[in-house]
Amino acid sequence: MNYFQLFANDQTHNNWLLFKESKEMPYLTVEPEFNRFVCVKCKAINHDAAFENGFSSDVKIRARGNIFISSDGFFCFDDTVRQIIETAKFKGIKFKKLVGTGWNVISLTCRVRADESVYEYSKQKCAACKRPREVLGFIRFPSQIKVPDFAGTFFTPKFDRGGKMNMDRDLFVTEDIALRFKKEGLKGGYFERLLSKDEEVNCRKAIATKQEFKWPKGTKILL
Numbered sequence: 001m002n003y004f005q006l007f008a009n010d011q012t013h014n015n016w017l018l019f020k021e022s023k024e025m026p027y028l029t030v031e032p033e034f035n036r037f038v039c040v041k042c043k044a045i046n047h048d049a050a051f052e053n054g055f056s057s058d059v060k061i062r063a064r065g066n067i068f069i070s071s072d073g074f075f076c077f078d079d080t081v082r083q084i085i086e087t088a089k090f091k092g093i094k095f096k097k098l099v100g101t102g103w104n105v106i107s108l109t110c111r112v113r114a115d116e117s118v119y120e121y122s123k124q125k126c127a128a129c130k131r132p133r134e135v136l137g138f139i140r141f142p143s144q145i146k147v148p149d150f151a152g153t154f155f156t157p158k159f160d161r162g163g164k165m166n167m168d169r170d171l172f173v174t175e176d177i178a179l180r181f182k183k184e185g186l187k188g189g190y191f192e193r194l195l196s197k198d199e200e201v202n203c204r205k206a207i208a209t210k211q212e213f214k215w216p217k218g219t220k221i222l223l
């Protein structure tokens, strides 16, 4: 079975779920009811706790396509995607409806072991919450993550990416989910396949010898 990571396209408009934007200083403030989920210093968010708490009932979303990531790092699927997932009984995901919109915040419940050294953390850490200021790197190979045995599963590493405010965790799916998204004509992002063992060997060789690695055909599914 193949496995893919889902990426959302950039959006033209900012969509904040915990913050409020204003035209004057300070340009960005945390809504008081969500203060406890946000680090006072670096604005890092505890996405899990915020999800469990729920969101404001008067958020307005301006987003294109069927999926987007909010400016504060919450993956959101519209009602169409939610219905497809619930009808197909795909696992590893739960939803919180954004009241008054056609959108849902998602949270990934299937959390698996993964190689944390894949992520490169910057040495600079927040003085208040100790999170690294920046995180780079992506999981590329099944050897770096404990992939699920069953089809129809969303999954993510046990640890989040940390550091970055606008991207909480990496979202992986089994192949059937990626193909279903494509077949249903869903828009707003793309899937990238984890490389096979042979491809991993070639990729590592290319990196070691500083040569360009050609991504094999079919590694990317554009929505």
Ligand SMILES: [Zn+2]
Binding pocket: 039, 040, 041, 042, 043, 044, 126, 127, 128, 129, 130, 131
């Ligand atoms: Zn902090």
